[in-house]
Amino acid sequence: MYRNSRERRGTVLWAVALAQFVVALDMAVVNVALPAVRADLGFAPVDLAWVVHVYALTFGGLLLLGGRAADLYGRRRLFVGGLAVFGAASLAGGLAQAPWQLVAARAAQGAGAAALAPAALALLTVTFPEGPARVRALGVWSGVNAVGGASGVLVGGLLTEYAGWRWVMLVNVPVVLGALAAGVAGMPGGAAGGHRGRLDVPGALLATTGTGLLVLGVVRTDREGWTSPVTVTSLAAAALLLAAFVTVERRVRQPLVRPGLFRNRWISGANAFVLLVAAGQFSAFYFVSLYLQQVLHLSAAATGAAFLPFSLGTVAATVVATRLGSRRSPRAALLAGGLAGATGLGWFALISPTGGFLTDVLGPSLLTAAGIGLCQAPVAVAATTGVSAAEAGTASGILNSSRQLGGCLGVAALATVAARHTGTDTGEAALSGGYALGLGVGAALLLAAVALAAFVLPGDRPRPSAHESDRTPPSAGTGTRLEGTRS
Numbered sequence: 001m002y003r004n005s006r007e008r009r010g011t012v013l014w015a016v017a018l019a020q021f022v023v024a025l026d027m028a029v030v031n032v033a034l035p036a037v038r039a040d041l042g043f044a045p046v047d048l049a050w051v052v053h054v055y056a057l058t059f060g061g062l063l064l065l066g067g068r069a070a071d072l073y074g075r076r077r078l079f080v081g082g083l084a085v086f087g088a089a090s091l092a093g094g095l096a097q098a099p100w101q102l103v104a105a106r107a108a109q110g111a112g113a114a115a116l117a118p119a120a121l122a123l124l125t126v127t128f129p130e131g132p133a134r135v136r137a138l139g140v141w142s143g144v145n146a147v148g149g150a151s152g153v154l155v156g157g158l159l160t161e162y163a164g165w166r167w168v169m170l171v172n173v174p175v176v177l178g179a180l181a182a183g184v185a186g187m188p189g190g191a192a193g194g195h196r197g198r199l200d201v202p203g204a205l206l207a208t209t210g211t212g213l214l215v216l217g218v219v220r221t222d223r224e225g226w227t228s229p230v231t232v233t234s235l236a237a238a239a240l241l242l243a244a245f246v247t248v249e250r251r252v253r254q255p256l257v258r259p260g261l262f263r264n265r266w267i268s269g270a271n272a273f274v275l276l277v278a279a280g281q282f283s284a285f286y287f288v289s290l291y292l293q294q295v296l297h298l299s300a301a302a303t304g305a306a307f308l309p310f311s312l313g314t315v316a317a318t319v320v321a322t323r324l325g326s327r328r329s330p331r332a333a334l335l336a337g338g339l340a341g342a343t344g345l346g347w348f349a350l351i352s353p354t355g356g357f358l359t360d361v362l363g364p365s366l367l368t369a370a371g372i373g374l375c376q377a378p379v380a381v382a383a384t385t386g387v388s389a390a391e392a393g394t395a396s397g398i399l400n401s402s403r404q405l406g407g408c409l410g411v412a413a414l415a416t417v418a419a420r421h422t423g424t425d426t427g428e429a430a431l432s433g434g435y436a437l438g439l440g441v442g443a444a445l446l447l448a449a450v451a452l453a454a455f456v457l458p459g460d461r462p463r464p465s466a467h468e469s470d471r472t473p474p475s476a477g478t479g480t481r482l483e484g485t486r487s
Contacts, residue, residue: 009137012127015182016120017140019083021148022175023113026055026090027407028152028285029159029168030106032300036165043099050103053219058110059117060404061212065204067118067397068256071390072199075119075126078393080183082116085109087176094170105169121396125384135381139322142376146314149282153289154311157304203248203256210241211401218412226416257394261387266330267395269456270382271402273334276449277341277379278403279410280442281372284345286411287418287435287442288361295353295428295435306357310365317373330378330385331457337378338450341371345443349436353428371446382457410445414438 030037030051038048070078086109093105124141128134159167217234224230249255262268285307292303321333344367351360383399384392418434 009127009133011182011185012123013137013140015079015179016123017144018175018179018182019079019116019120020141021144022086022172022179023117024145024148025152025155026109026113026172027149027282029156029171031289032153032156032304033160033165033168036160037102040165041096041099041102047099047103049219049222051106053216054103054107055110055113056219056404056408057212057215058107059113060110060215060401060408061208062111062114063118063397063401063404064207064211064256064394065397066114066116067122067393067395067400068199068204069115070119070122070393070396075122075393076183078115078119079123080180082112082114082119083176083180083183084112086112086116087173087180090169090172090176094166094173096169117400118393118397121380121384121399122392125387125392125396126389130385134384135377136322138380138384139318139377142380143315143318143322143373146318146372146376147311149285151307151311153285153307154304157300157302161299161301198254200249200252200254200256203245203252206241206245206248207256210238210245211405213238213241215405215408218408221412221416257398258391261391261395261398264386265456265458266382266385267387267398269453270330270379271398272456273338273375273449273453274379274383274399275402275406275409276445276452277338277372277375278406279413280341280345280445280449281368281410282407283410283414283438283442284348284368286415287438288348288365291351291432291435292357292361295351295432296356306361307365309362310369313366313369314373314376317370318376321374321377329457329459330382331453331459333374333378334382334453334457335450337371337374338446338453339371340374341368342443342446342450344368344371345439345446349440349443351432351436351439353432355432410442414441417441 034048034051037043037051043051066078066082089105089108089112093102093109096102096105121141124137125134128137155171156168159165159171213234217231217238220234221231245256246259249257249259289303289307292298292306293300298306317337321337324333344364347364347367348360355361380399384395387395415438418438421437422430422434
């Protein structure tokens, strides 16, 4: 296994943290800026949502391919290349003069993120050995990931109001440059992965197209509806392509995702858990930001500032989870965090048109943040437990895909639930009731995640294996199990 000095490990962690922060930030940073973008570039109302959707589409659709490419061609190479694409696209988006230019820049951002995100997490799993060192590193990764996602509304609101919408794109450039400098300095080219093998081209095409159609079908439900021919056709085609992907992966010698990987209960359970939690968490960001602006009538900057307690609470909870993680099973933290998060979302579901920040937002924000923060590092530990170094990028890509798809599916589905409850009534009481219903369903999703963790994840503490990370993965169809899969 690749070992390096404490100083070099710190440099790798710094580079990965900066990269993960900016990737998570861009999931939501443009949301608050959309009205200003429309006014400046002349977007048609029906096309404006693509500024958000195209990022999710390319990011989610290419993640599995990015993870496998990192294993085959080197994690450092994919990390640096993905960062360079992401930074260049951010600069192009900030300088865009026409709607198509901004949409193209956001698509390129998603592609760059799909390359660097799984490579970043894989770098941590092969740089830090299983045990306390890896738990601490994944705690930092999880903390910046949560803060980046929660800070998107805050940063976007402040930049839009005081600097202009273009800075929601341009702000990425100095962060990317810092991550590139640290990555180039701290990651030796030959030490950051890559092994002989062929890319599973049929599997890559099926996974990318199938996942992309799934994301496309879901994100368009705000315009088309769940039962429209466009949505039904997109989702049916996605299901067929993904079923074909599973069939292909069972037959090829070097699959994009080895089916046997999911025999590891840590991996399968952690990914199902994070998909459900992301669905509830991302939906909460969506509904609470709308509640603050459309019911409480806060400005863009004030709405962003209202998310600050959530960001700080998530950091504090992540620090606690990281310190406890080296001594306890990830399962315990996931159960406690999931219950706290579900309770917080249930509290959010009590919002009313006569409420306010102190009564309806601050308390549930802190409780939800505590729950989400307790889950971040343990779920990353669980999803990479017992994984060989040769499959670290693949496991990382799967985890990122689960989070991305969960968030996308959750926001689209719960937005539809809220809209149907509200109907054509745009009054504050109707809007508040719809948002409350969506938040209540989000709480139920987190409770489902808790139940899944209780029954699927092993109860004992994972045992590091001295040789696990150096082992070449068995070929598909051998049935050989990875160490760490037994409960």
